[in-house]
Amino acid sequence: MQLPWLDPGDPLPDAALAWGDADPVPGLLAAGGSLDVASLLRAYGSGIFPWFSEGQPILWWSPDPRMVLQTADFRLHRSLRKTLAAFRASPRCEIRFDHSFETVISACSQAPRAGQSGTWILPEMLAAYGELHRAGHAHSIETWIDGALAGGLYCVAIGRAVFGESMFTRRPDASKIALAALVAFCRRHGIAMIDCQQKTSHLASLGAREMPRQRFVSHVAHARREPGPVWRFEPVYWNELLPARSSNPT
DSSP states (O other), rough: OOOOOOOOOOOOOGGGSSSSSSSSTTEEEEOOOOOOOHHHHHHHHHEEEOOOHHHSSEEEEEOSSEEEEEEEGGOHHHHHHHHHHHHHHHHTEEEEEEHHHHHHHHHHHHSSTOOSSSOOOHHHHHHHHHHHHTTTEEEEEEEEEEEEEEEEEEEEEETTTTEEEEEESSSHHHHHHHHHHHHHHHHTTTTOOOEEEOOOOHHHTTTTEEEOOHHHHHHHHHTHHHHHHHOOOGGGGGGGGGGGOOOOOO
């Protein structure tokens, strides 16, 4: 099969036209185009995302099935629950949103990945998602301990459609804490699903499951038209995952 080639500004093919299991690379939809903000918003809003390595053109993907995390199904294992409770209780620890987006995405690009010798977060991706962040559609969820960035993740958001991208950690469980904070935030604001793009055993252990692409695209089409939340984390959001702390009597 011949892969569609896009010039900058060309519309992406429908996600349903992505290569299937019988084709050379399942999930691959098109190549070329550009990574400007408008193109990225059209892609994500249609269930499509860019992913390519050094030396390749921009490649656009829409796998079927799609790995997603229903926020109601987030699996809070006992050890992580204890870690979150201690994190919430400590004045040395906090969650920040969008405080150091460029640092987070750069750290994600340098994080070692099992079975990978390089990164797909290339300089052009760093620049593109920086622009998307400044346009209000890319966000960093950051775990801070003792005044230092310990780990985090970044995501894309259009309305109430949220797409997880990548994470990193510098201290044990710091990226998991950031993911838990994103789940708590989403639950508080009525965001039912976080896109995980592709299946990994780590995401599956936290409750992510595969979903047919058609159903995923339908969800995104609806969620992206809903008003988005204010991307700011409040400590009370931990109550979505942990028992509410009783206030001290006065």
